[in-house]
Amino acid sequence: MARMLSSEMSVYYGRIPAEEIAKGGPIDTTKYPGSLGLTLELCAGIVDKSSMSREETMQQEILEECGYNVPLSGIHKVTSFR
Incomplete structure (x- = not known):
């Protein structure tokens, strides 16, 4: 075993x-x-760039933290904090 x-x-x-x-x-x-198994890879980030939409910020965070280049249409809000 x-x-x-x-x-x-x-x-x-x-x-x-x-x-x-x-x-x-x-x-x-x-x-x-x-x-x-199934692995869910979540990432988090701060919305701190006023020149980018929230979705664009999420897209950038996913690329930086997980290495996936996800199209904006594939991004869905799971939850938020504050």
Whole structure:
């Protein structure tokens, strides 16, 4: 049985049955391979450039932080703070 780091486990933690997690100890990655998982990569940033729209600011932050060049039509608000 392969051992997983906690950072690796967080990628697909929600796909492992609760009773398996309750046992404690390492997760059997032959039974629950990483391919079951889904990673959501979120980024954050400050809206501080008055020359750019919020969507353009988000587009720039996504490119800088995640490396994805997302078209403006593919950007959707998830939440905000303050």
